[in-house]
Amino acid sequence: MGFMTASHDKSGDELLSADRISAVAAVLPEWEFGDRVIRRDFSAPTFLDGIAFVGRIATEAENRDHHPDIDIRWRTVTIALSTHSAGGLTELDVALAGAIDDLFHEMFDAVED
């Protein structure tokens, strides 16, 4: 947000309320909720599948101008989401988490883990 810009002129940039966090936790059951971050471990079928998954996440993130922290360890891809500019969780994180869950299902649902 630039100087003198109203904080309500861009949707998703306000910190989530405690009530909203409770509601979101119910629809993102695989995500671990921290103080200012949500995190999920994904297990891809192979190392290269995990890399391909990260590539898809990267495109999604770039389109939204909202970027996760990504940790790759063999087939395990750990995604951490936070809105640094807001100092914690916002609707941007909720939306990206849902999109990443959808990507994972789309890519690997038919595959045995």
Ligand SMILES: C[C@H](O)[C@H](O)[C@H]1CNC2=NC(N)=NC(=O)C2=N1
């Ligand atoms: C200028 C640009 O919009 C900002 O640097 C964006 C980029 N991506 C970002 N990603 C995340 N996760 N948090 C941010 O605050 C953030 N800020």
